[in-house]
Amino acid sequence: MMLYLLINGLAFGSIYALLALAMSITYKSTDIANFAQGELAMFSTYIFFSGLLLWPQGFWLLLILMLAFNFFGGFLLQKGIPTSSSKVSMIITLGLQMLLLGCAGWLWGPEPRHLPLPFEAGSVWFEEEGLALSSYHLWNLLSAGLLLGGLFLLMRNTSLGLAIQATQQHPESAASLGLNTQRIKAIAFGLSALTGGLAGMLAAPLTPLEPTMMWNNLLMGFAAAVWGGFRSLKGAVLAGYCLGMLKNLLAYYLSPDLDAMLAFGLIALVLLWRPQGIWGAKQVRNL
Amino acid sequence: MIKTQGLSKRFGGLTALDALHLDIPADACWGLFGPNGSGKSTLLHCLSGYLEPDQGEIWIGGQNTRMLAPFALAKLGLIRGFQGTYLVDGLTVLEHVLLGQHQHIPSSFFPKLPFLSSDHPEKKARQKALEWLDFLGIADQANQLVQRLPYGMQRQVELARLLAAEPKFLLLDEPGAGLNAEEREAFFEQITAARKSAGFGLLVIAHHFSLLSQMADHLVMLHQGKIVASGPADSIVQEAVVREHYLL
Numbered sequence: 045m046m047l048y049l050l051i052n053g054l055a056f057g058s059i060y061a062l063l064a065l066a067m068s069i070t071y072k073s074t075d076i077a078n079f080a081q082g083e084l085a086m087f088s089t090y091i092f093f094s095g096l097l098l099w100p101q102g103f104w105l106l107l108i109l110m111l112a113f114n115f116f117g118g119f120l121l122q123k124g125i126p127t128s129s130s131k132v133s134m135i136i137t138l139g140l141q142m143l144l145l146g147c148a149g150w151l152w153g154p155e156p157r158h159l160p161l162p163f164e165a166g167s168v169w170f171e172e173e174g175l176a177l178s179s180y181h182l183w184n185l186l187s188a189g190l191l192l193g194g195l196f197l198l199m200r201n202t203s204l205g206l207a208i209q210a211t212q213q214h215p216e217s218a219a220s221l222g223l224n225t226q227r228i229k230a231i232a233f234g235l236s237a238l239t240g241g242l243a244g245m246l247a248a249p250l251t252p253l254e255p256t257m258m259w260n261n262l263l264m265g266f267a268a269a270v271w272g273g274f275r276s277l278k279g280a281v282l283a284g285y286c287l288g289m290l291k292n293l294l295a296y297y298l299s300p301d302l303d304a305m306l307a308f309g310l311i312a313l314v315l316l317w318r319p320q321g322i323w324g325a326k327q328v329r330n331l
Numbered sequence: 332m333i334k335t336q337g338l339s340k341r342f343g344g345l346t347a348l349d350a351l352h353l354d355i356p357a358d359a360c361w362g363l364f365g366p367n368g369s370g371k372s373t374l375l376h377c378l379s380g381y382l383e384p385d386q387g388e389i390w391i392g393g394q395n396t397r398m399l400a401p402f403a404l405a406k407l408g409l410i411r412g413f414q415g416t417y418l419v420d421g422l423t424v425l426e427h428v429l430l431g432q433h434q435h436i437p438s439s440f441f442p443k444l445p446f447l448s449s450d451h452p453e454k455k456a457r458q459k460a461l462e463w464l465d466f467l468g469i470a471d472q473a474n475q476l477v478q479r480l481p482y483g484m485q486r487q488v489e490l491a492r493l494l495a496a497e498p499k500f501l502l503l504d505e506p507g508a509g510l511n512a513e514e515r516e517a518f519f520e521q522i523t524a525a526r527k528s529a530g531f532g533l534l535v536i537a538h539h540f541s542l543l544s545q546m547a548d549h550l551v552m553l554h555q556g557k558i559v560a561s562g563p564a565d566s567i568v569q570e571a572v573v574r575e576h577y578l579l
Contacts, residue, residue, distance in 0.1 A: 203433055203453065210419050210430050217417035220379060221496045222405030222434030 048177060049292045055181045056250070056264075057288020058188030062243035063258075063265025064272060064280035065192065066236040071274050072212045073232035074122065075130040080137040082258030082265070083144035084121075084237055085244025088114050090152050092245060093159055093253055103162040110245065111238050118237025122230040148255040156252035159245075184246050191242050192281060195235065199277070208232050260303055264291065267307035270314050273321015283322065332357035332500050332532050333378060333409075338387035340373050340556075347373040349556035350387065357392075357500065360526065360533040362547030362564075364540060366576060370556040371536045372414070375502050378534075379411040380404045392499070406434060408499030408531075414508055416485045418477040424488050425473040428460035431495030456495075463491045466528070467521055483514045487521070494525055500532040507537060515539065519546055540577050544568070552576075 063081060070078045078084075092110040096103065121140075125133050163179055199205035210218040211228045219225045243265070244258060251257045268287045272279025287310070294302050314321065338351040347370045355361050363371050376382040378389060380401040389396050391409050399407075418427060436452045464470040467487050472480060477488055486506070493501060506522060507515035519542050526533055537543045544550060544564035552560040552573055560570040567573055 203429065203436060203456075206422065206426055206430050207433055209422060213419045214417040216381065216401070217413050218430070219401040220405060220411045220413070221431050221492065222402050222410070223430075224402045226400075 049296055050289050051177055051181060051185075053289030053292035054285055055184040055288070056291060057285035058184055059243045059247045059250075059261055059284075060264045060268045060287050061192065061281045061284025062188055062239050062246070063262055064268035064284040065195070065277055066240035066243065067265060067269040068272060068274055068277055068280040069232055069236040069239070071269070072277070073208065073229050073236075074125075074127060074133070076125065076127075076133040076137065077274075078137045078236070079134065079262075080140040080144060081236070081240045082244070082262030083141045083148075084114070084117070085240040085247075086255065086258045087144045087148055088117070088237075088241045089159065089244040089248050089253060089257075090148055093157060093248070094152075096160060100160070107245070111241055114237040114241035115234040117234075119230045119234035121237065122233035127229075145255050152255070154255060156254040159248035159253050161249060180249060187242065188246060191239065195239065196277075198235075204228075204231070208235075263304065263307045264288075267310045270311045271322055273318075276321055279321050332359075332392055333534070334390040335378070336388050338374075338377060338384050338389065340370075340377055340382060340384050346556050348377065348384070351556070351558065353551075353558075355500075355532065355534060357532050358530065359549060360523075360535070360547045362543040362550045363534060363536045363553065364538065364543055364550065365553035365559075369553040371553055372504055373556075374553070375411060375504050375534075375536065379409060379502055402434075405496065408497070409502070410493050410496045410498035410500070411502035412489060412493050412504060412506065414504045416482075416489050418485055418488060420478050421476065423474050423476055424464065424469065424480070424491075425457070425460055427477060427488050428463055428491045428495045429456055431492035432456040432460060432497075435497060460491070460495050463494050466494075466525065467491050483510055483518075486510065486518060490518075490522065490525070494529065497529075498531045500534070501526075503533065503535040505536050505538065507539060507542065516542065522546070 063085075066081050067078060070076055070081070088110055091113070092106055095106045095109070099106065125136055127133065161180065161183065163183070199209065207218070207223050207228050208231065210221075211223060211225045212232070215225045218228075243261065247257060247261050251260070264287055265284065268283040269280050271283035271287070272281070274280075287306075291303055291306055294306055333353065333355040335351055335353045338348055338353070339346070340348040349370075351374065363374070365371055373382065377384045378391075380396065380399050380403070384397065391404065391407055394407065396404055396407070396409075401411075419430075422430075436456045461470060461473060464473055467490065469484060469487050469491070472484065477485060480488065486509070490506070503522070507518060510518060522533070522535070523546055533547075535543070535547065544567075548563065550560075550562065550564055550567045551558055552567070552570075554572065554576075559572045560567050562570075
């Protein structure tokens with residue numbers, strides 16, 4: 045039982061981890077908390093869904109196209125958001141969130157849809173007391189793990205990753221070395237949208253595809269990002285997975301309606317007790 | 332290499348730079364000094380594209396650069412250092428110096444794969460970075476995280492990173508700040524040695540007149556945004572205004 049709860053929790057956790065990472069990347073690079081992160085993911089998942097309706101065999105190619113679409117969408121979005129004030133930018137992302145919600149409702153309707161996967165989602169891989177871990181869990185864990193691993197390799201081991209890290213910490217001094225910090229910020233935004241996009245794609249079979257599908261997920265992702273200090277990428281991912289497992293344990297042993305309480309409780313606790321995040325270092329600003 | 336004409340910058344009622352004319356040859360080493368608030372750092376900010384001047388023009392290598400962003404100026408070979416260290420937590424010494432090389436290597440997603448040939452640009456960059464670290468005598472720290480190093484060494488990493496950017500002209504803002512007298516002298520010697528080896532021009536701000544006059548072949552004193560003395564080190568010490576401020 046415990047094993048089921050934990051693995052199932054990890055599967056949910058990978059969605060939260062991806063969203064938390066996406067939000068942290070954006071925040072770290074541009075000081076913008078992108079509240080439209082979830083709806084961007086929802087919207088791109090709908091587009092992916094429409095693509096699948098037209099071309100049911102093209103799952104993998106469409107998936108790659110969807111991720112690329114997200115990357116360029118995020119890249120262009122950063123160029124469009126004024127960077128003069130992060131407060132203004134945050135309000136803009138809130139507006140974007142509403143806009144995307146409205147558009148999705150208008151284009152695809154409010155009724156929940158089913159996002160088909162190219163493999164049998166019900167096939168049992170592990171069964172105990174009537175609870176089953178499906179290949180869906182495996183797909184969820186693997187694809188999130190792959191993307192996260194790839195991102196961390198990119199950040200650690202490539203000149204682009206180094207440039208992103210330098211731009212995140214000291215944009216002025218990075219620019220003086222010839223780094224085009226505006227473009228690097230846009231690339232970071234693109235990577236963040238790509239990460240969030242995969243989260244939407246993974247969430248769709250769990251919570252059916254509908255305009256509000258990312259609300260709860262983003263809430264949990266946001267809580268995980270806060271838990272990780274909003275500036276620690278590793279922290280955000282770890283917190284996402286922990287939160288997924290915690291949520292599952294709480295749902296089983298207490299009540300399944302405690303998601304929001306857990307998320308907001310954690311946000312409040314972390315902000316009171318360790319505002320820099322569990323793994324975050326205190327932010328020192330050079331004046 | 333660097334030319335300004337009528338360069339002015341005001342902050343509200345304060346005139347930080349007052350119609351400055353400068354003409355710095357490409358291979359020269361100029362020292363900039365003056366009391367606090369005299370406009371030295373403002374001048375550096377304007378030259379390197381971090382502040383837009385209110386009036387006047389700037390030419391770098393014959394090109395008017397008044398409206399260019401800092402990274403575009405860096406691509407022209409104008410590299411600047413900042414006061415203090417701006418090192419990136421979590422990166423190693425070598426990675427910092429590689430950052431300096433960034434504009435000279437095309438981005439690649441697979442740099443650390445072992446089967447890359449030796450003329451791969453990223454490998455070359457690594458080689459160059461190590462050479463600069465060796466030049467400054469900190470090659471043995473290459474894989475150390477920068478936040479673990481003592482301050483003096485962090486300054487050297489900062490310098491190595493600027494050198495790796497292959498400046499044609501380098502601007503330094505108080506490179507000796509925070510170092511003790513001995514470290515400062517050694518650091519200035521390293522800067523001079525690097526300049527001789529790589530052959531770039533240098534404009535350096537410093538408070539330590541004696542060190543500055545040893546290093547620079549031309550000194551400029553700023554006061555209230557104006558040039559009040561300018562000339563070779565041995566003649567500038569004769570100027571009354573310099574003697575007044577620096578008690579020579």
